[in-house]
């Protein structure tokens with residue numbers, strides 16, 4: 001980066017036209033008059049009853065999203081801005097239909113910023129856990145596997161394939177829903193592995209513990225190539241869009257297994273089955289339903305981990321003693337325990 005570019009970032013980031021720094025969406029409060037930097041995640045030019053045009057936007061950063069309405073420069077801003085752009089915006093925070101909304105000011109012509117003009121940290125959240133420690137735990141689990149074929153397969157992917165490991169450690173587990181941050185995939189994978197190993201102990205008469213753990217480690221590896229982290233946040237790659245992580249993961253496992261001499265075909269089929277069926281239902285993207293005990297447990301615990309992480313996110317965002325906001329993905333509000341303030 002050239003010196004002039006660094007100066008540019010400083011100039012914009014210091015927000016020298018007001019003493020306050022740019023507010024994150026989670027910090028916004030009713031009646032705030034703000035100037036800040038957000039990403040446009042949706043926009044729609046609409047007409048009011050009297051024919052007046054207004055622009056409806058969804059703005060986001062790593063802390064959340066807010067609806068924004070532009071009554072003043074709707075057509076100009078609609079032409080200036082595309083979904084995915086990072087913009088500098090000015091407006092007042094109001095409450096509309098029980099939710100915060102940003103009304104753009106009269107003179108807020110949206111300014112699209114280049115990657116050099118804003119701090120990328122505004123848009124990419126990172127796991128709060130220690131990535132190196134989590135990775136060591138994962139390596140330990142693999143090294144301790146008694147089934148030689150499973151161990152070699154997992155070592156080849158998670159230890160020897162340095163390129164994959166580098167991407168895997170940074171990958172998010174989703175675009176928005178759960179673990180949507182740098183390191184989220186590792187965190188999610190490890191949590192699913194841990195709960196699978198507990199359930200395998202409980203149901204040892206029917207569940208093969210090592211097979212289940214291998215499935216848990218591998219179930220989302222395709223996500224490393226499904227998402228990409230850009231300066232303005234997480235995006236789906238072309239490969240991810242066209243193939244999805246289930247197909248990518250199956251492909252990877254198949255390729256690596258071929259390199260292992262005498263890898264048992266029945267074992268490979270069972271591993272592929274766990275990856276293919278882990279979404280549990282046709283309408284959730286799995287081409288087959290879980291048909292082995294390990295596949296069923298993996299699906300249930302994967303789903304549980306994803307759902308609980310959404311519960312946690314809503315709880316952190318909400319007020320103790322109240323109900324959370326309605327969550328579209330969960331299809332419900334959830335109760336947030338505690339004393340009302």
Ligand SMILES: [Fe+2]
Pocket residue numbers: 219220245278279
């Ligand atoms: Fe998945």
Ligand SMILES: [Fe+2]
Pocket residue numbers: 188219220302
């Ligand atoms: Fe998963």
